Amino acid sequence: MDAHVHLYEDPTMADEETILVAVSDDLESSLKTLSLKGENVVPCVGVHPWSSPEVGEEELKEFEKLVERALCLGEIGLDKRYVPDFEKQRRVFEHFLTLSKEYSLPVNLHALDAWEEVFNMLLRYDVDRAYFHWFNGPLHLLDEIVSQGYYVGINAAAKIQKKHLRVIERAPLTSIMTESDGPYVYRGVKLTPKAVPELIGIIAKVKKVSEEAVAEAVLRNFKRWSGALAQG
Template sequence: MCNQLIDAHIHLDMYEEPDRSRLIQELGNSSVEALISVSNNLASSYRQLELAQLDSRIKPAIGYHPEQALPEEEELQSILQLIDDKRNQIIAIGEVGLPYYLRQETPGLELKPYVELLERFIQKSAAYDLPIVLHAVYEDAEVACDLLEKHQVTHAHFHWFKGSDRVLERILSNGYVVSVTPDVTYKPKIHRIVKQTPLSQLMVETDGPWPFEGRFTGEMTSPAMMHDSVQSIAELKGIELGETYRQLYETTKAFYRIKA
C-alpha cells in the first residue's frame, strides 16, 4: 500500500531548531513527501525561503497571518515585493485571511482593513496564478469567497476549515479545497466536514507546531500524525485505506502543482 503524504499546512519556522531538525530527518520514515510551509510575517517569509534552500521537500509560501495586528505599510510593501521577486520559487501565497479569533478577544476590532489586506494578497494570487492559503473560518469564509469570486481566483485552500454546511457547500461548489488537522481523530464537527467533502477537495495538514489533544496530548506536533488523520477519514467516508491515501495525496500534489 502506498501511504505517501504531503503536509498541506505547517509553520516550520516556528519550531525550535532541534525539533525542526528532528522533524525533517523523520520525514522519510513517516512517508511524508513534502511540507507546505506557510509564513506569519516578513521575517517568517524570509525564513521559509531559507529553509527551502536547505531541503527541496520544504515548499515555501509567503504571506501575513491575520490573527495579529495589521502590518506597518513598510512591512506590507516588503512582503508584496518579495512575492513579486520570488513568485517562481514559492508554492503559494499564505497564510493570509481574516482575524476571526482576534475579534473574539478584541471586541470592536475593525474588520475592513483586514479585508482590504486580504484583497491585496488575493490580487497577487490572481496576477501570478499562485494558490492561496486561507485562514478564514465560520462567517469569515463567506467574505473570503466574495473576494475570490471577484478576482476569479480558483486555487484557494481553506486550511483547518470550520463553518456551517452552507458555507462549506459554497466553498466546494467553487472548486476550492479544505484541509483537516489531527483533530479529525476526535472532533465531531470536523467529522461532519469530512463526510461532506469529496476526497478530490480534501487535504490533510498539521498546522504544526500547534498542539493537539486526544491521543496526541503532550506530543510535539509532527507530520507523522497525519497517518492517524487518514485512518479516521477512511473510516468516516467508508473508503478503503489505501484508496484514501492515494486520493488525498493526489489532491494535494495537484493543487500545489508539486512535480514528481
C-alpha cells in the same frame, strides 16, 4: 502530505517522507520559510490575520520581492473571532489576493468565523486555487467551496473534534487535504506532521475506503492545488 504546517517554528518537523506545505505568519517568518525550501517543502509567504493589525505598507511592499521565490501564499485570510480590526485585515488580505492573481499562486487560507467573507472575496478576485485550512465553517458553504473547485483542510485534531468529523463525512475525497497546523497543541493533542498517518486512518474509516485510497486522493488534490498537475 501535510498541507498546513508552521515549519519555521520548528524545522525539525521535516522528514524525507512527508510533503510539507510550510506557511508563514509575517515578513520575518516568510523569510525563514523561504530558507527552508526543499524537495519536500513547499514554501508559502504571507501575513496571518492575527499579525495584520501591526503590518505597515512598507512591509507589504516587501512581499512583492518575496513572491517570486514562493510557491504559495499563506497563512492569509480573515478572522472574526480573535481580531477586532476587520477593515485592516481585509486590506492586507486583498493585497495578497492581488498578488495571487498576478503571480498565479495558490492560497492557503485562515477563515475562522469569516468563512463566507473569505469565500466571497476569492470569487471577487477570481482566485483559481484555494485551500481552506482546518475547515469548520457551515456545511452549505462547504458544498459551494467544492463546486468552485477549491479544497478544504482536514486537521489531525479530527480525532477529538466531533464537529470536524461532519466535514469529513460531507466533503468528497476529491476536495480534501490533510494537515497538522503544527507545532500546535489542541486540547492536549500535539499536532505535527507525524499526526497525519493516523488522520488518514480516520478519514478512511469515515469514508469506508482504504487508507491507500485516501492517501492517493490527498496527494492528487495537493498536486492540483499546488499546480504540479494541470487543472481540470
